[in-house]
Amino acid sequence: xxxxxxxxxxxxxxxxxxxxxxxxxxxxxxxxxxxxxxxxxxxxxxxxxxxxxxxxxxxxxxxxxxxxxxxxxxxxxxxxxxxxxxxxxxxxxxxxxxxxxxxxxxxxxxxxx
Amino acid sequence: xxxxxxxxxxxxxxxxxxxxxxxxxxxxxxxxxxxxxxxxxxxxxxxxxxxxxxxxxxxxxxxxxxxxxxxxxxxxxxxxxxxxxxxxxxxxxxxxxxxxxxxxxxxxxxxxx
Numbered sequence: 001x002x003x004x005x006x007x008x009x010x011x012x013x014x015x016x017x018x019x020x021x022x023x024x025x026x027x028x029x030x031x032x033x034x035x036x037x038x039x040x041x042x043x044x045x046x047x048x049x050x051x052x053x054x055x056x057x058x059x060x061x062x063x064x065x066x067x068x069x070x071x072x073x074x075x076x077x078x079x080x081x082x083x084x085x086x087x088x089x090x091x092x093x094x095x096x097x098x099x100x101x102x103x104x105x106x107x108x109x110x111x112x113x
Numbered sequence: 114x115x116x117x118x119x120x121x122x123x124x125x126x127x128x129x130x131x132x133x134x135x136x137x138x139x140x141x142x143x144x145x146x147x148x149x150x151x152x153x154x155x156x157x158x159x160x161x162x163x164x165x166x167x168x169x170x171x172x173x174x175x176x177x178x179x180x181x182x183x184x185x186x187x188x189x190x191x192x193x194x195x196x197x198x199x200x201x202x203x204x205x206x207x208x209x210x211x212x213x214x215x216x217x218x219x220x221x222x223x224x225x226x
Binding site for chain 1: 143153161203207
């Protein structure tokens with residue numbers, strides 16, 4: 001257990017509404033990541049953070065923004081949700097200074113109607 | 114972006130049989146990771162490989178880091194029903210401090226009792 005929680009675990013929203021997903025870690029790791037998982041595409045990186053207020057874009061960042069105001073929390077925001085953003089969203093943390101190992105949270109299932 | 118080709122996409126095997134799956138890439142990685150995902154949960158790290166040619170075991174699982182650094186293999190011996198799930202490979206390259214992973218699309222394993 002890498003001490004990662006995500007909230008909410010499930011959300012249904014309507015097109016055009018803002019949505020914020022939260023990832024919380026308890027172990028003070030520097031690197032945090034947001035992925036989306038869709039059938040046929042596997043896991044794709046949306047944004048990542050390498051420290052407080054330090055973030056960068058991933059492969060599929062359009063339509064998403066992130067914020068990290070403290071080490072333990074990494075927020076993903078959909079400013080105006082679209083049906084194409086219906087997906088399962090996973091947060092991950094990178095552990096250790098030498099390795100690339102990432103550990104995942106339980107996921108948030110988001111449905112945009 | 115980088116792509117990983119993971120095969121097979123799915124497989125049905127009898128309980129007790131051995132399983133092999135692999136990932137290939139057009140790019141070199143200095144890390145290969147293998148994850149397993151059960152329905153409704155986040156991926157769980159099974160094995161991490163950091164050295165070309167490295168062979169690492171975790172119980173009935175054995176993974177190898179290809180000597181070209183462009184491929185990796187996962188073998189499961191004597192499969193059991195709880196091996197059912199989706200297995201993902203991930204390649205990582207620790208260049209410029211980004212520590213990003215590229216994921217394969219997964220191999221769905223079904224075990225027939």
